[in-house]
Amino acid sequence: MARYxxxxxxxxxxxxxxxxxxxxxxxxxxxxxxxxxxxxxxxSTQIKVGLMNQxxxxxxxxxxxxxxxxxxxxxxxxxxxxxxxYPISKVIASKMPVSLKFGGLAFMISMALGLPLGILMSxxxxxxxxxxxxxxxxxxxxxxxxxxxxxxxxxxxxxFGTSLLNMFMRIPTLFNADNWRSWILPxxxxxxxxxxxxxxxxxxxxxxxxxKDYVQLARAKGVPPAEISxxxxxxxxxIPLVQYFPTSVVAVLMGSLYVESLxxxxxxxxxxxxxxxxxxxxxxxxxxxxxxxxxxxxVLVGDIxxxxxxxxxxxxxxxGTR
Amino acid sequence: MDMFARAPYRPEEAEKxxxxxxxxxxxxxxxxxxxxxxMFFFVLIVTxxxxxxxxxxxxxxxxxxxxxxxxxxxxxxNVSPNxxxxxxxxxxxxxxxxxxxxxxxxxxxxxxxxxxxxALIGITAGVLxxxxxxxxxxxxxxxxxxxxxPQTLVLILISYIMRPGVKTIIIALSITxxxxxxxxxxxxxxxxxxxxYNLASRCLGTPTRRIIMRNLMPYLVSVVAMRxxxxxPLAVSNEVFVTYIGLGLPLSTPSLGNLVNSGIDKIMQAGxxxxxxxxxxxxxxxxxxFYIIGNAFADASDPKNHTE
Amino acid sequence: xxxxxxxxxxxxxxxxxxGQRLHAIRDVxxxxxxxxxxxxVGESGSGKSVLCKSLIGLLDANGTIESGEILYNGRDxxxxxxxxxxxxxxxxxxxxxxxxxxxxxxxxxxVGRQIAExxxxxxxxxxxxxxxxxxxxxxxxxxxxxxxxxxxYPHEFSGGMRxxxxxxxxxxxxxxxxxxxxxxxxxxxxxxxxxxRLIKDMKAKYGLTTIYVTHDLGVVANVADRxxxxxxxxxxxxxxxxxxxxxxxxxxxxxxxxxxxxxxVKGHDLYTIxxxxxxxxxxxxxxxxxxxxxYALNIDFEERPPCFAVSETHMARTxxxxxxxxxxxxxxxxxxxxxxxxxx
Numbered sequence: 001m002a003r004y005x006x007x008x009x010x011x012x013x014x015x016x017x018x019x020x021x022x023x024x025x026x027x028x029x030x031x032x033x034x035x036x037x038x039x040x041x042x043x044s045t046q047i048k049v050g051l052m053n054q055x056x057x058x059x060x061x062x063x064x065x066x067x068x069x070x071x072x073x074x075x076x077x078x079x080x081x082x083x084x085x086y087p088i089s090k091v092i093a094s095k096m097p098v099s100l101k102f103g104g105l106a107f108m109i110s111m112a113l114g115l116p117l118g119i120l121m122s123x124x125x126x127x128x129x130x131x132x133x134x135x136x137x138x139x140x141x142x143x144x145x146x147x148x149x150x151x152x153x154x155x156x157x158x159x160f161g162t163s164l165l166n167m168f169m170r171i172p173t174l175f176n177a178d179n180w181r182s183w184i185l186p187x188x189x190x191x192x193x194x195x196x197x198x199x200x201x202x203x204x205x206x207x208x209x210x211x212k213d214y215v216q217l218a219r220a221k222g223v224p225p226a227e228i229s230x231x232x233x234x235x236x237x238x239i240p241l242v243q244y245f246p247t248s249v250v251a252v253l254m255g256s257l258y259v260e261s262l263x264x265x266x267x268x269x270x271x272x273x274x275x276x277x278x279x280x281x282x283x284x285x286x287x288x289x290x291x292x293x294x295x296x297x298x299v300l301v302g303d304i305x306x307x308x309x310x311x312x313x314x315x316x317x318x319x320g321t322r
Numbered sequence: 323m324d325m326f327a328r329a330p331y332r333p334e335e336a337e338k339x340x341x342x343x344x345x346x347x348x349x350x351x352x353x354x355x356x357x358x359x360x361m362f363f364f365v366l367i368v369t370x371x372x373x374x375x376x377x378x379x380x381x382x383x384x385x386x387x388x389x390x391x392x393x394x395x396x397x398x399x400n401v402s403p404n405x406x407x408x409x410x411x412x413x414x415x416x417x418x419x420x421x422x423x424x425x426x427x428x429x430x431x432x433x434x435x436x437x438x439x440x441a442l443i444g445i446t447a448g449v450l451x452x453x454x455x456x457x458x459x460x461x462x463x464x465x466x467x468x469x470x471x472p473q474t475l476v477l478i479l480i481s482y483i484m485r486p487g488v489k490t491i492i493i494a495l496s497i498t499x500x501x502x503x504x505x506x507x508x509x510x511x512x513x514x515x516x517x518x519y520n521l522a523s524r525c526l527g528t529p530t531r532r533i534i535m536r537n538l539m540p541y542l543v544s545v546v547a548m549r550x551x552x553x554x555p556l557a558v559s560n561e562v563f564v565t566y567i568g569l570g571l572p573l574s575t576p577s578l579g580n581l582v583n584s585g586i587d588k589i590m591q592a593g594x595x596x597x598x599x600x601x602x603x604x605x606x607x608x609x610x611x612f613y614i615i616g617n618a619f620a621d622a623s624d625p626k627n628h629t630e
Numbered sequence: 631x632x633x634x635x636x637x638x639x640x641x642x643x644x645x646x647x648x649g650q651r652l653h654a655i656r657d658v659x660x661x662x663x664x665x666x667x668x669x670x671v672g673e674s675g676s677g678k679s680v681l682c683k684s685l686i687g688l689l690d691a692n693g694t695i696e697s698g699e700i701l702y703n704g705r706d707x708x709x710x711x712x713x714x715x716x717x718x719x720x721x722x723x724x725x726x727x728x729x730x731x732x733x734x735x736x737x738x739x740x741v742g743r744q745i746a747e748x749x750x751x752x753x754x755x756x757x758x759x760x761x762x763x764x765x766x767x768x769x770x771x772x773x774x775x776x777x778x779x780x781x782x783y784p785h786e787f788s789g790g791m792r793x794x795x796x797x798x799x800x801x802x803x804x805x806x807x808x809x810x811x812x813x814x815x816x817x818x819x820x821x822x823x824x825x826x827r828l829i830k831d832m833k834a835k836y837g838l839t840t841i842y843v844t845h846d847l848g849v850v851a852n853v854a855d856r857x858x859x860x861x862x863x864x865x866x867x868x869x870x871x872x873x874x875x876x877x878x879x880x881x882x883x884x885x886x887x888x889x890x891x892x893x894x895v896k897g898h899d900l901y902t903i904x905x906x907x908x909x910x911x912x913x914x915x916x917x918x919x920x921x922x923x924x925y926a927l928n929i930d931f932e933e934r935p936p937c938f939a940v941s942e943t944h945m946a947r948t949x950x951x952x953x954x955x956x957x958x959x960x961x962x963x964x965x966x967x968x969x970x971x972x973x974x
Binding site (some may be wrong): 086190212214216217218219220221222223224225231232235239310311312 | 686688713714717720724725726727730733734735736738739747748751783785796799800803834840967
Binding site (some may be wrong): 012015017019023026027029030104143146147148150151152156158159233250258264273276277284288291292295299 | 454466471473483563566569586598606607613
């Protein structure tokens with residue numbers, strides 16, 4: 001078991017190296033303007049010198065090697081436009097806690113609300129009534145969230161949420177990290193996607209499990225419906241649900257780009273949007289790498305969770321696609 | 323007739339019920355048509371699609387990117403919806419109604435293009451992946467690596483490097499999308515190769531062409547149809563996102579992303595909110611419809627559901 | 631029969647399938663005597679499993695009991711409306727062993743817990759007591775090292791062992807009737823005999839009435855006191871084991887027995903029953919087996935044959951038993967079986 005985890009971690013590490021290198025190489029194609037603060041005003045000689053100083057004139061492979069040397073020292077480079085000559089790692093370090101808190105909160109809420117919704121929906125779907133109201137309403141909600149782009153329903157939440165909440169409390173117009181009220185709308189927006197995801201898949205997996213033979217046997221031996229639902233169906237349906245853990249991590253990561261920016265939350269997502277707009281190459285590079293690393297981590301954790309929870313998984317052969 | 327006389331034995335009577343009359347496609351279409359919601363949205367989408375593409379040729383339509391002036395020569399900015407401008411005009415003076423439909427056309431075209439490219443490359447790759455055993459390892463590793471990176475991140479990267487435009491978005495989305503299609507196809511090819519019922523078919527002398535038609539094709543068609551249906555909402559969604567970041571289509575290309583983006587500034591001004599509401603409504607309608615039919619079709623084509 | 635423990639009268643079960651109605655069970659009568667071992671024999675699609683499921687209320691969602699009664703202990707089981715009412719029957723009175731041990735057990739729950747669950751429900755024991763009882767049941771069904779095996783998952787057991795576990799679960803419910811739906815079909819031949827012996831032992835030890843559902847006449851010969859032959863949703867012949875094997879009266883039973891390959895007999899083609907079972911989406915006219923039978927009378931295509939009594943324990947639903955029918959000799963090997971019986 002421990003061997004599997006180590007093997008899997010090694011794999012992720014290799015993936016990380018490959019992806020980071022690939023991204024780095026790809027980013028050599030970035031427009032040169034982004035390395036300078038005042039590109040238009042520079043002469044071509046100054047540009048050349050500037051590029052030399054940043055090591056950008058050397059052959060690509062040399063740049064890659066230097067880059068790795070830097071990274072392993074923890075140095076992500078300096079910003080050229082966002083904050084001139086300021087170490088990027090410091091910038092990220094100041095923004096990451098907010099994003100983590102924000103994302104983590106959204107994650108927890110989407111599970112706390114999404115799982116019960118999924119259970120309710122599956123109960124309604126498996127029930128004998130022809131109406132199946134719970135299932136239909138839940139599905140309506142899920143379709144709305146999954147069918148409409150994140151960007152769009154976030155706007156709706158901003159528009160109507162603000163008016164709605166303003167009837168009960170004063171929402172500060174500018175985001176204030178210490179005022180819990182300003183967290184409500186952005187966290188809601190960020191958690192919707194995964195809420196719908198968990199509800200939809202849990203419902204489907206529970207319905208799938210409920211038609212399996214062992215559930216028949218449990219019914220035949222006289223287990224009451226409530227306990228079948230809890231002990232057999234729900235428990236077993238959670239296992240395949242874990243495979244969506246990486247997907248939901250990615251959803252939060254990418255979603256935060258938009259939500260943080262729209263609601264002016266001072267996190268990494270808003271930062272990336274900002275530096276893209278400013279065309280700050282080194283910052284964009286660093287942030288893309290950070291996000292890639294986080295995604296890879298998410299996939300790794302998801303795989304390990306799967307292995308931990310499913311006793312049928314044999315640790316000999318875990319090749320093949322996920 | 324003497325009831326107790328021996329009745330002659332007729333072999334055709336004995337075989338009478340051998341054929342159940344089950345046809346995969348007929349059953350799939352039957353189930354799909356019974357799904358009222360799915361059918362509603364299917365009709366809606368067909369109407370919407372037809373309308374989107376014939377809209378410019380209908381009477382009383384305005385030109386999309388044109389800036390409209392009133393008689394005195396002043397630009398008609400921010401005009402609320404009225405008889406002349408059905409969705410009103412935006413802050414530059416363009417007719418919102420025709421802009422919305424032009425933008426929808428752009429998004430649909432992007433989506434279709436991505437879907438087609440994904441399908442072509444995906445199917446070819448998938449068949450090779452499944453059939454040629456030596457390629458299995460390479461493809462699988464490639465898939466595993468690419469699967470770690472969100473598609474949106476790739477899109478951001480590529481849009482940042484290349485000039486923003488329709489081609490950029492198409493390239494960025496197709497680059498990662500084909501792998502997923504390829505995987506589905508590959509799985510089915512492997513099943514075709516190895517599963518018992520196919521081995522049995524081959525033993526019985528079923529020609530390969532028939533095996534492929536009966537076992538691979540239905541699955542192929544349903545996978546491709548599903549992926550195509552999902553490609554549209556994905557294209558729209560990514561386009562809006564990337565526009566917000568500033569890497570979207572240029573203003574000279576009508577796009578829903580641009581409309582939404584310019585609409586965002588108007589959120590707080592109640593009178594101008596229509597500039598956001600109309601594009602988002604049409605956008606949501608399109609994406610929800612494709613999402614629903616995609617799912618309805620996936621459900622209908624799943625043989626497990628053919629018992630109803 | 632004196633006082634049957636289970637009495638099925640006029641039972642009709644139908645399914646909604648692809649927009650049509652499938653009549654799986656057509657006006658069926660069956661009595662089960664307390665303590666007996668009854669085998670229900672039939673091909674795939676004859677309705678045997680549907681019948682079993684009706685007895686514990688596990689019909690699929692698209693199936694309904696259209697009419698009839700299932701009388702158990704003075705209660706009509708067809709009247710039980712919801713899950714709660716069925717809980718008093720399932721396990722406690724009637725338990726079931728299902729066909730496929732690979733899928734009958736919850737793959738993510740230890741074997742011991744699954745047995746203990748049954749113990750908890752029907753014997754009121756919990757915690758360590760339930761655990762102890764479960765371990766005892768594991769030993770009872772012949773599993774070595776029950777203490778260790780208790781904590782293992784189903785995938786760590788072989789097919790035969792899993793079926794033993796399923797039997798243990800059924801026994802732990804302390805039922806009166808045990809229904810075994812093709813209990814050995816998914817197992818190796820060598821394991822089959824062991825499982826059948828196990829069920830017989832459990833029957834004796836716990837005083838059960840057993841109902842076997844199978845298509846395998848070999849199994850039947852091994853375990854059954856009485857046999858009921860099922861075809862196209864109806865019983866065509868029922869009788870004691872000897873009566874059915876040595877003195878069958880219905881053409882379908884003849885065909886079934888003729889299909890048994892004879893060990894050591896060479897040179898003949900294997901006998902097969904030509905044709906396919908009827909389409910139960912349409913109402914059946916007359917005797918369902920008539921189109922495939924070489925012994926059919928005209929009336930077999932018109933009217934459903936009534937039950938004719940061959941003896942007190944033996945009945946056959948065929949017009950051939952009618953006094954007006956011509957005296958038809960069954961096929962040769964069937965006749966020779968009769969003669970051999972005379973010798974025994």
